[in-house]
Amino acid sequence: MNTVLAGRGLTKKYGSTTALDGVDVEVRERDSLAVMGPSGSGKSTLLHTLAGIIRPDGGTVLLRGQAIDGLSENRLSTLRRKRFGFVFQFGQLLPELPAEENVALPLMLEGMPRRQAVRQARRWFAPLGLDGLEHRRPGQLSGGQAQRVAIARALVVEPDVVFADEPTGALDQATSTEVVRLLTSVAREQGAALVMVTHDADVAAHCDRILQVRDGRISHHSQYTVA
Numbered sequence: 001m002n003t004v005l006a007g008r009g010l011t012k013k014y015g016s017t018t019a020l021d022g023v024d025v026e027v028r029e030r031d032s033l034a035v036m037g038p039s040g041s042g043k044s045t046l047l048h049t050l051a052g053i054i055r056p057d058g059g060t061v062l063l064r065g066q067a068i069d070g071l072s073e074n075r076l077s078t079l080r081r082k083r084f085g086f087v088f089q090f091g092q093l094l095p096e097l098p099a100e101e102n103v104a105l106p107l108m109l110e111g112m113p114r115r116q117a118v119r120q121a122r123r124w125f126a127p128l129g130l131d132g133l134e135h136r137r138p139g140q141l142s143g144g145q146a147q148r149v150a151i152a153r154a155l156v157v158e159p160d161v162v163f164a165d166e167p168t169g170a171l172d173q174a175t176s177t178e179v180v181r182l183l184t185s186v187a188r189e190q191g192a193a194l195v196m197v198t199h200d201a202d203v204a205a206h207c208d209r210i211l212q213v214r215d216g217r218i219s220h221h222s223q224y225t226v227a
């Protein structure tokens with residue numbers, strides 16, 4: 001399988017704190033990678049560096065073999081919108097927009113007419129078990145439903161990679177399982193790789209591989225755990 005995203009020798013310091021200390025990581029097509037580790041170990045810094053949100057002090061990030069860390073801020077932000085999808089813990093949906101428009105938003109930001117973008121957005125509702133909820137506003141959705149809308153929004157641009165930072169952090173165990181199962185399976189079906197930071201070992205177990213981070217370094221890198 002082809003490598004979609006790679007970090008090579010990534011380092012990042014904040015003053016005297018070394019958040020990343022020479023991290024090498026690789027994500028292949030349809031691969032899902034869970035990033036785990038204690039609080040402050042560098043998980044979010046790693047995710048944000050791979051996603052081109054934080055520029056590393058050293059090392060490089062390659063998207064399909066092309067270094068992205070040298071790109072201008074403009075080009076990097078276009079690349080993030082077109083090639084990456086993002087799912088966060090909570091609060092990422094616009095409360096005044098119905099679910100279908102929240103999902104359509106990344107397409108509209110790329111200049112697609114609203115009607116066409118909403119039509120395209122609606123296609124993601126059935127695969128994510130959201131049929132019939134297209135017109136609900138975020139305040140009228142459960143936590144699990146809102147996260148599934150956020151997943152649809154991350155996938156609607158058909159990204160190369162979906163980055164998820166504690167996507168189940170605000171959910172109960174049963175809802176977490178349902179959300180992560182859908183996130184991993186729909187991302188894989190659509191051909192996207194997934195990089196997910198989580199504290200929850202049960203959530204991480206749904207990913208193909210688990211990366212353990214400690215003090216800004218990879219302390220353990222599991223092989224494929226799911227067939």
Ligand SMILES: Nc1ncnc2c1ncn2[C@@H]1O[C@H](COP(=O)(O)OP(=O)(O)OP(=O)(O)O)[C@@H](O)[C@H]1O
Nearest residue numbers: 014017018019037038039040041042043044045046
């Ligand atoms: N903007 C920043 N300024 C200063 N220090 C920072 C900044 N961001 C992160 N750090 C420090 O870098 C280290 C790694 O932080 P990071 O947020 O990546 O850890 P984490 O593993 O994601 O933690 P958590 O599980 O608590 O979210 C920590 O010591 C943190 O305090």
